[in-house]
Amino acid sequence: MTAVLQFLPTDSQFLLSPFSWLAKMRREAAVFYDTEHQCWMVFRYDDVARVLSEWKTFSSKVPQPPEQKDLTESLVSTDPPKHKSLRSIVQKVFTENRVEALAPRITELTHKLLEQMKQHKQVDLVHTFAIPLPIIVIAEILGIPFQDREDFKRWSDGIIARDQTAIKDMADYFRQLLNERRSHQGNDLISDLITAYEGGEKLTAQELVDFCMILLVAGNETTTNLITNSIWSLHEHPDENQRLRNDLSLLPTAIEEVLRYHSPITYLQRYTQVETKIGDQIIPQGQLVRAWISSANHDELKFENGDRFIIDREPNKHLAFGNGIHFCLGAPLARLEAKIALRALLEEFPNLRVDSKLPLKPIPTLLVHGLESLSVLLEE
Template structure:
């Protein structure tokens, strides 16, 4: 990947390799937390919620703390059952025509301009429109959604807190409206659904909407833009996809591995445990470097080579175990449809290499601030 060789800070593969080899489990004294880098360890931590808890805070500080992302069983199971009804395979596949129509509308606008910033003109608005329509959010509020989404994954903690306060007020008003005047949207479903005789609380509804905004928007945005970046750089892969679009699903899996949209997540140690000779104590946090795990040579042959034919490809881009991403099927569907349409509409696309690639201001997420392309 020429773009990665030119700027290894975009995805720090050399640092991942160094840490996996020398200190696969390391302690940061300043923050009293740990970092884990090897695939085997990270996959095990995803499944061992008795020792490695997703509930990072003892009390709910922000709405997202009440989402399934930060809950352990049994509450996690109950809440996931409630919200998973909106993400059944049948529901997701039924979105295909809508995703196709939105993709073509965005391409029409790009065609009129004569150029494309993949991030701003396509990869960002597509999932935003899909999620907004699923939730029942007015089109006029989509730009505000994008600002909230960026703040939720960014490194500015004050913006992170402020946007959740704003979102709490926003979604509370909508939830209250849907209780008295339900519509055919996800928020109406959330406020009226029952499992084991229980409904979601207001905080849980808000938390899920916040989570959906991040998981449903940022992941897909960065998957699509990273795909275009990789396919532009790897001409053989691009030519094969042009000749045989049935290769897109497995090519997308390789993008998920190579440019994992979520680079790092965290767990809190619940019980004293040993990991590679280190003693981890209750209350300590451990950062799980998914981006490193997905380049571990113990699991992936030639891990730093982009190979759309890689099989098997057991990447951890969507997590593993009970916290496997609820929206994974939607992200894959959006990427598959969107990329095929981009290839069909703009077969001569190429990146404007005069523009320097800059990573978005987020440690957790890998994404680009901008990705200009020529389309003819």
């Protein structure tokens, strides 16, 4: 099907709740060519899963990269064999044990932020808690000096918005930091990456810069929105909110349901390597394909009562962290941070509730799904 999309991506109501439109697209135009953005859009779960996993057909590599080469040699923008080599090197240092060992520090940071919140009756949860926690955690993992961290949220948001100035500024920062680490190594991920080998092959200077940038962006944007979207989801569904507060052992499955219901990433993009067919549509070689994760995760053919938020949903094979070889390397860290942060938040503030008098403000971009701010009352 070929048409122009009938929505405005900057419309706040659409960004807050695109689900009725996504359901309509699944029913009426599950594979759709948008002439305005010159890309194919895929909405059904099985089709989205296929686009994200079949890398020989749907490439992650941008066919005509911009003159600025930053972010073109990263895990998210390469295919095998390059992707396999990069991931093997990174997995050697960004291990499951390394992530699990962060739990005490994440707990300590969480309680420090909660102590600061206790001084107020009402706070913006995004800026007092959901943003600073993951930024501090990922900055400490990378070994970024404390005084340099203020710039990272601004740069990270800029990269999501494809701001070339933000991309350049962050890349220049990491080039300088990497040069310093080569001379004076520390006990951090950047130092380990510099010395990591895979079959005698080191990461190139550009690959190191790109990986640091991707890890920093993915390590804070997704987790910030996961924490925020959890409180948002519970606010929208008071019965499920009460169920969770009565039994916090449901928190792990509740987090998975937030990932499905309010997926932090709306879509991922691929490029067709060969002519292919999805549904009844023939897609030529060299076409941009946008795989709508937020639609796949609500697909009624995959999820019974997919339009409902159910904190103990099983099974729940959502695609919030992607699928196939590009499955998010930082998923275990995001889940760990969310589990620690939300448990502590709900225990520390049993009467926490969203201020319903203030309108919700979505992040003003289609790529990520979350809130710019979320005012919460901490006391009865």
